[in-house]
């Protein structure tokens with residue numbers, strides 16, 4: 514397998530965690546976002562949206578991290594990254610989607626660049642936007658995790674799932690932007706538990722070959 518990745522991309526970080534959890538070897542194909550390599554024709558041939566990550570497996574290209582993690586789950590079921598029970602799977606997917614579909618898009622590089630340029634924001638203005646949407650998103654996520662009574666060491670009891678693959682990169686990013694995470698004790702406890710595991714440690718940005 515080949516993973517088109519950028520060390521700091523949280524969506525790529527999700528995929529790296531999932532691949533490591535499943536013990537799947539892959540070749541990293543770095544795509545530099547600051548250098549704009551994701552917008553070059555070559556890469557648009559891989560991912561028509563010009564986003565990382567993308568996964569190549571058996572001559573086929575896959576995009577969208579949630580779909581790709583489900584693909585890995587179906588093709589390499591062990592160890593599972595989804596619960597056995599249908600209702601529990603729906604809960605895990607909900608947690609993953611809160612992060613991947615609602616929190617992350619508002620704080621993505623292209624969103625931040627667009628608001629900076631179009632509305633004349635300085636770095637502090639962009640950071641305020643970032644922190645606002647992190648606070649909104651994590652507040653709801655924390656409440657869901659608590660209400661569900663499903664969270665344990667990880668988002669779903671003591672089983673690592675795709676929810677954790679999404680949670681850790683988002684918290685990692687929030688720390689980078691100095692967001693206050695003290696109102697989210699469940700989220701931060703899950704983050705700390707995950708970051709003790711080799712799969713998460715190996716997948717983190719600073720450990721990637723393209724890290725600068």
Ligand SMILES: N[C@@H](CCC(=O)N[C@@H](CS)C(=O)NCC(=O)O)C(=O)O
Nearest residue numbers: 522523524564565577578579622623
């Ligand atoms: N929903 C996509 C999100 C992919 C995405 O937005 N990737 C970011 C990096 S985390 C990206 O390539 N950004 C480039 C840009 O914003 O210009 C997924 O889950 O794969």
